[in-house]
Amino acid sequence: MRIVTYNVADLREWEKQAKWKEDQTMAERLERLRGDIVCLQETHVQQKDVPRSTACPPGWHSFWSFCPQKVKGSSIHGSAVFVKEDVVVPVKAEEGLTEAKALSSLKKANSTATTADLIGGYAQDLQLRGDPNSFESEGRTIVLELGNIILFACYAPFEGISNGPKKAEKLTKKLDYFDTLEARIRIARAAGKEVIVLGDLNAHASTDDSHNAAFRAKQEGAPFMSHPPRRWLQSLVGPNGLLIDSTRHFHPGSKMFSCWGDKVTTRKLDTMGNRVDYILTSPGLQPWLKDGGIQHHMLGSDHAPVFLDLHEQIEIDGVKVKLWDVLNPGRRMTNPSPPPPALAATHWTQFAPEVNGRSTSNGFFAAFRPITASTSRKSSASTTTSTVNASRSSSSAQSGKKSSSGASSSSTSTSLARSSSSSLKTNTSSPSVKGKKRSRNDEMLDLTVDTDDEEVQVASGSSAPQVKRKGAGRVSSQMKKSKTGSLASTQEGEKKTKRNKTA
Numbered sequence: 001m002r003i004v005t006y007n008v009a010d011l012r013e014w015e016k017q018a019k020w021k022e023d024q025t026m027a028e029r030l031e032r033l034r035g036d037i038v039c040l041q042e043t044h045v046q047q048k049d050v051p052r053s054t055a056c057p058p059g060w061h062s063f064w065s066f067c068p069q070k071v072k073g074s075s076i077h078g079s080a081v082f083v084k085e086d087v088v089v090p091v092k093a094e095e096g097l098t099e100a101k102a103l104s105s106l107k108k109a110n111s112t113a114t115t116a117d118l119i120g121g122y123a124q125d126l127q128l129r130g131d132p133n134s135f136e137s138e139g140r141t142i143v144l145e146l147g148n149i150i151l152f153a154c155y156a157p158f159e160g161i162s163n164g165p166k167k168a169e170k171l172t173k174k175l176d177y178f179d180t181l182e183a184r185i186r187i188a189r190a191a192g193k194e195v196i197v198l199g200d201l202n203a204h205a206s207t208d209d210s211h212n213a214a215f216r217a218k219q220e221g222a223p224f225m226s227h228p229p230r231r232w233l234q235s236l237v238g239p240n241g242l243l244i245d246s247t248r249h250f251h252p253g254s255k256m257f258s259c260w261g262d263k264v265t266t267r268k269l270d271t272m273g274n275r276v277d278y279i280l281t282s283p284g285l286q287p288w289l290k291d292g293g294i295q296h297h298m299l300g301s302d303h304a305p306v307f308l309d310l311h312e313q314i315e316i317d318g319v320k321v322k323l324w325d326v327l328n329p330g331r332r333m334t335n336p337s338p339p340p341p342a343l344a345a346t347h348w349t350q351f352a353p354e355v356n357g358r359s360t361s362n363g364f365f366a367a368f369r370p371i372t373a374s375t376s377r378k379s380s381a382s383t384t385t386s387t388v389n390a391s392r393s394s395s396s397a398q399s400g401k402k403s404s405s406g407a408s409s410s411s412t413s414t415s416l417a418r419s420s421s422s423s424l425k426t427n428t429s430s431p432s433v434k435g436k437k438r439s440r441n442d443e444m445l446d447l448t449v450d451t452d453d454e455e456v457q458v459a460s461g462s463s464a465p466q467v468k469r470k471g472a473g474r475v476s477s478q479m480k481k482s483k484t485g486s487l488a489s490t491q492e493g494e495k496k497t498k499r500n501k502t503a
Helices: 018-022 026-033 099-109 167-190 213-220 228-236 246-250 283-288 323-327 363-367 394-398 405-418 472-502
Strands: 002-007 037-041 060-065 079-084 092-095 141-146 149-155 194-200 277-281 289-294 306-310 313-316 319-322
Touching: 002 194, 002 277, 018 026, 037 149, 037 194, 060 092, 060 141, 079 141, 079 149, 092 099, 149 167, 167 194, 167 228, 194 283, 246 277, 246 289, 246 306, 277 283, 277 289, 277 306, 283 289, 283 313, 319 323
Parallel strands: 002 037, 149 194
Antiparallel strands: 002 306, 037 079, 060 079, 092 141, 141 149, 194 277, 289 306, 313 319
């Protein structure tokens, strides 16, 4: 299975660039990326501007987060996640990192939604420097529950390079975003969940991730990695960190860049670039890592796609474990796909079918809403078994301390083969991050750009593009005429029979 993250720097402009323009549908573009889960950042669109062909490609479910703000008439920020339904259908999906944002967006999609429909695991009393709405309202985060894995698709704020008047405000927003994200990662790990964090993080994990680290250090008057966002990311993926930098895992010690500030011309892969696009995984997923890298030669944006390949099957303690079972607990490959969560684009009211010429998106017909995945799965949640579960490892006991990645990998990997993942709610403490005070958090996981930038070409897969049927109206008209003529001849025959009988 392949996971891809890609900052497209305006979805509509990206679709016009180079090879992407040759592909007539979104499904074809996704096939070109060869991803089974594709996460996009900087979509720069509003919901009303997204056509059905883009939001609902055949065989895919998509989840979107929009930013209502505009600059010079154009939308900014925004993100989307596309998931192949024959690979995995998320159990739950939500927008944002905080409970307030997740619940409000879910209620817009399904007015009957409650906290029970949320993924959970929020840091209720995290002391932030600013207002979380400053980043929660900008379409930056989509969270998916994929079996025993929580995926965070992120587009982190950018504080700017020059020392402008708003730099301090933007830096505060960025650090608040990272603190909120880290809190959710820690709570998920304490509950035994595996975690994938990916997207444009607008930070560097090491000096090897920037072509001008020395110049930036001189400009900032401090060591390059002492900058708070970089220090946070380096600590997150360090030797004893919470997560593994999967791309660096396959390319240790090499210069790697994913952003060049140039959409079209040939990129100098070893110079003039920065790596700000990451796919990070929890140590328990390390045995599943197969390959990872940057698709440098895919032009169309100032960023390049970053990918991670996972094994379809691994052996743990002599037991064969399939990735399908990890992602789809209780679902067989031969079973029909369950309906996606309420946040999926297929449930958007603008795509609601018409009944007797009237849209079902409003009025009386609004009652005929499609059922949501979370609702359809409640009855089977208690009996569903999986090859993965919440292992109560040392991370919950240590609270805020970061455990050794090697030990975590061993204990969690063993639990992948032996445990089941059924619905439960557990009380744990909300760990402290960066010395900030946090109170205990009783709610746990339910286990059932600013145009922001910090300064391998693949083969196109086959797809089934939508075909516009020409002449459909003409065929319909001919059929109508045929029916009319047939009716007329029948009536004429009845009249003749009646006249004969009279005679």
